[in-house]
Amino acid sequence: MTPDEYCQEKAAKSGSSFYYSFRFLPPDRRRAITALYAFCREVDDIADGVADVNIARSKLGWWRAELANLFSGHPTHPVSKALQPATKTFGIDQSRLNEIIDGMEMDLSRRRYQDFQSLTLYCHRVAGVVGQLSASIFGFSNPKTMIYAENLGLAFQMTNIIRDVGEDARRDRIYLPQEDMQKFGVTNADILDCRQTPAFENLMAFETQRAKSLYSAAFEALSPEDRRPQRPGLIMSAIYRTLLDELERDGFKVLNQRTSLTPLRKLWIAWKTWVSS
Numbered sequence: 671m672t673p674d675e676y677c678q679e680k681a682a683k684s685g686s687s688f689y690y691s692f693r694f695l696p697p698d699r700r701r702a703i704t705a706l707y708a709f710c711r712e713v714d715d716i717a718d719g720v721a722d723v724n725i726a727r728s729k730l731g732w733w734r735a736e737l738a739n740l741f742s743g744h745p746t747h748p749v750s751k752a753l754q755p756a757t758k759t760f761g762i763d764q765s766r767l768n769e770i771i772d773g774m775e776m777d778l779s780r781r782r783y784q785d786f787q788s789l790t791l792y793c794h795r796v797a798g799v800v801g802q803l804s805a806s807i808f809g810f811s812n813p814k815t816m817i818y819a820e821n822l823g824l825a826f827q828m829t830n831i832i833r834d835v836g837e838d839a840r841r842d843r844i845y846l847p848q849e850d851m852q853k854f855g856v857t858n859a860d861i862l863d864c865r866q867t868p869a870f871e872n873l874m875a876f877e878t879q880r881a882k883s884l885y886s887a888a889f890e891a892l893s894p895e896d897r898r899p900q901r902p903g904l905i906m907s908a909i910y911r912t913l914l915d916e917l918e919r920d921g922f923k924v925l926n927q928r929t930s931l932t933p934l935r936k937l938w939i940a941w942k943t944w945v946s947s
Contacts, residue, residue, distance in 0.1 A: 674701050676748035677708035690909065690933075690940040691902040695808075702756035702807045703902070708749045710770060710800060717774040718841075726778055730771050737767050760807045769799045781842055782858070785849040786880070790824065792845075797827035801903070809899035818891040822903055825884035829910045832877055832917060836864060836925040850876060864925040874922035881914060901944055908943040909936050 671679070681689050681704050688707055692700050713733055720726035740750040741757065741764045756762045773795025783789040801823025802816055810816075831838075831845045838845060839861050851857070854873040861870075885907060892900060909931065917929050931939075 671748070673748040673752035674705070677701075677705045677752045680708040680711050680749075688906060690936045691905040693940065694905075694944045695902060698755075698759070699807055699809070701752065702760050702762070703804060705749060705752035705756060706762065706800070706803055706807065709753060709767065712747075712749055713771055713774045714796075717777040723778050727775070730774055730778075733771060734768060737764050737771075740764070756807065762803055762806065766799045766803055769795050773799075777843070782844055783847050786847045789845060789847055793824045793827040794820070797823035797830075799823070801826070804903065805900060808902055810896045812893040812896050814891045814893055815896045815900065818888045818896075818900070819903065821884050821888035821891065822907060825881050825888060826906065826910055828877065828881035828884060829914050832874060832881065832922070833913065833924060833929060835861065835874075837928060839864065839925070846873065846877065861925070866923065866925055870925075871922050874924070875918070878914060878918055878922075882911075885911060905940045905943045908939050912939060 681692070692703050692707075695703065713730060716726050716729045716733075720729060736745065736747050736750050739745050740754060743754075745751045745754055753762060773792055776792050776795065780792075783792065798820040801819035801821075805815055805819035835844075835846065842862070844851075844858060844861050846856075846861070848858075850873060851861075854876065855869045856867070856873050859865075860867065888907070897904070912935075913929065913931055916931070917924060920929060923929070
């Protein structure tokens with residue numbers, strides 16, 4: 671199996687909405703974004719799947735060393751080998767890849783966030799940086815597109831947080847800002863015990879509006895000349911905003927179930943967005 675095939679299999683197996691936005695890209699950009707996504711999956715799987723914190727830290731430390739190998743010209747892992755051409759062609763830099771690992775390390779040490787400001791740092795590291803790197807791969811000419819990419823990444827992560835409240839709670843993680851929870855009268859015990867209350871639904875509606883504001887801020891920053899090359903991000907936003915609408919329409923039943931779109935629906939949204947953008 672070649673490094674590119676390894677990354678392709680990693681992306682396809684995940685079932686993520688990101689995979690559907692890659693399919694319409696030219697081969698060189700598709701290989702680069704698939705390798706970036708595979709890297710994100712590798713380090714995220716460590717943060718989410720390794721129960722022993724010390725072992726998880728060690729594995730993330732290995733990836734920091736592997737990034738040093740990559741940027742010194744001696745990658746050893748299939749993902750870093752696949753990423754190597756993109757580092758020069760599309761401006762994938764070591765500092766931002768390390769920043770993604772910084773975000774994964776936050777998952778090993780933090781299970782609560784006091785306010786949205788502290789949550790924003792986490793979202794920036796695990797999603798905003800990925801948005802910026804992705805925008806570089808897709809191509810842009812206006813510097814404001816980096817603002818678009820950052821806000822879009824934050825919007826995606828907020829959508830994930832809203833969707834995964836119950837799943838995260840079963841790992842004893844609550845990403846909803848404690849300050850917001852107090853404002854709406856929702857306790858940590860309410861989340862951990864999966865209590866679907868009117869107060870919880872009001873909190874979810876508030877966080878949904880926050881996510882929608884981030885989508886709006888992203889689109890406002892996207893210049894017309896970069897709209898076409900950034901179509902993969904627009905595909906992702908169409909899929910994620912549809913998911914957000916589904917969560918809202920369903921009354922935020924996220925504590926005991928996971929809402930998702932079918933692969934066929936994602937593909938339809940992807941094709942429709944590609945041809946209309």
